[in-house]
Amino acid sequence: MAKLFVLFVMSMWCALSWAGPCAPASGSPYIYHYDYGTKTITNPDENKAGTFYPDAYTWNLGGDYPVTCSCSASYTSTYFTTTTTLPMGHYGNGLQFFKVNDYLEVATEVYIAGTLHIYKPTPLTAFSNQQNWSPACNTPINYSTGSSGKLSLYLTKSFIGSTSFSATVFSIYGTTTPNDPIGPVALSVVSISGNVVVPQNCVINAGQTVVVDFGTLLSADFKTAGQKPNGFTDKSFNVPIKCTNIGASVNLKLTIQATPTPQYTQAIASDNPDVGIEVTNSQGTVLTPNDINSIIPFITDSSGNAEVTLKAYPISTTGKAPAEGVFTALATLRIDFA
Template identity: 25%
Template sequence: MKNAIYLLTGGIALALFAAAPARAAMGGCEAVGGPVNFITSFANDWTKEQNVAGTLIDMTSGTTSGGSYKMVCDCPANTGVNLYYSATTPLASSGYSGFQKLNDNLDIKTVITDVPGVSALTVPTNINSPVRGEGYFKAANDNGVCNGDPDDQRAGAFTVGSNISITFRVSRPFLGRMEIPSTHIATLQSAWSSSTAYAKGVFKDLADIYLQGSITVPQSCKINEGDIIQVNLGNINASRFITKGQRPEGYTPIQFDINYDCGDTSTIKNTLFMQIEGEDVVDDYSLVARRRESDNVPDVGIQMANITVSNNLIPFHNGLITLDSSGIGHSRMQAYPVNLIGGQLQPGPFKGTATITVVVR
């Protein structure tokens, strides 16, 4: 019997696995109790030369209120993290690079300037360009921000978002005082990452940023070249001046012009008015021209009408005369005396005084 020797060859299979790199953990961070409100208030005066379409003007003298906030991130307790910041805005783009539409006259560019180690966080922030704040946060370092970190090892209060830089762009010139009501201009958001890889798509809200204030643009207007407008109502026969609330019988009102020059306002959206304020009035439409010596009762008044516009009577308290949109022109007026008490009046002179001021609305 032959012995057969069988040689068995075996293959040794080697399974080689390439270990995938550890993926950075990341998530969102928010203010405890919800986003805090930071409100920047300001009052700026601009020159007429600044009030030109396309001009860029930095906000000055702003003050911010709002306090601080505690931050909590959805990372496991005792995790060491980097903090990232981003910003959004509810304002629509103005079409001019980096600026949003604040109102019909102004565009606005907002930059958050107090992110630690970062000079400027633009608003809005590109989704692929959040910024990493300075510092590394971990409970073991007594600056933890993760949910579940012990209270005595947590970071203190944050104020990031309370300092901003504002640049205005004039889209349409305006005059007078513009009031800017409290307007939500930006929201600061934050996220965490366990490595230097930036967080993406996980940001949560920390603070809402508001702007409120006023901007005043003066406008130089000349009324009657700066001279006093004198209207001589003439001599009146007392016997024809007896009906209460009426002008003398047969009296022809005296016509005169109020000339004004406010420069070229054709590009201004605002409406300009001349405001009439009587020095002494008995009612809205009657300027006191004389008071009786015996009892100080007004007996002679003056009324004034704008014959450029339907012969309307002009009040002597907050009386408004609309100026031409060009800013240059005149209003044709007429004035006449009225008997305020009825019956024949004592002879003697009378006069009334009113002030004309240009106002912008």
């Protein structure tokens, strides 16, 4: 019996399309930095929690950067997403605010071109620029997203004198479809810095450094970690404070800012690794550096002035005899409304 084997061959094809993230052609984000300078608040009544300055500043820095988008042929719109590492603040007036320090929150709007030409509040999630032309995939195209935007300010609480910040407010990523994950490298990064000055001001020690001299100490007297040298008497000193636009009988507080020792967070680090400095109130309660709850409350007199008494003493941080020679430590005294 003869058999005939017939081989059927079927040829099939399909058109594959793919899309991916956009990335800066340089391999690194384009950096935009905007310094708005100083905003001076002249009305003392505005120095309070909840004061809002919408569109306080607009930046237009110029500068563009080549971007390559991964896809199969061409794409139309770019979908922008922003991220930030700043702590989230409150939401209000259609804006999401982020905390930049103890007194200020900021909200930003980034300019989106394409066919929109609008300022869009951040954060963005796959927000389309609704572009009406089709650039080629995998080919560098110049972008400028991040070069222009608006900044709004919000006071979270009253403060004295001035407050400043410098922070990366957002990073911008791009994709060619709304469902693609963002890539590992941002297209651009926007950082902002500035200062806010209020009428209420206090000057400590007439603006001069408060110097506390411990005199000559014996290295051998530093015997026990966390303790003063044997026989040491605390050094007491007064800190005069002169305030303007504050008024009489105003409740204020003093805190201390400094680098603490690794071993004892309540002690200020010195340039001798075996020695730290502790600062206390007049009753001997330690002021812990950088702790907003470790305070000395005080009240201004009829002229808006006050005087605070502090004590200081060195401690051993290691229990080892420190190397001989002069040691120094530096701290900042800070005054706030109580």
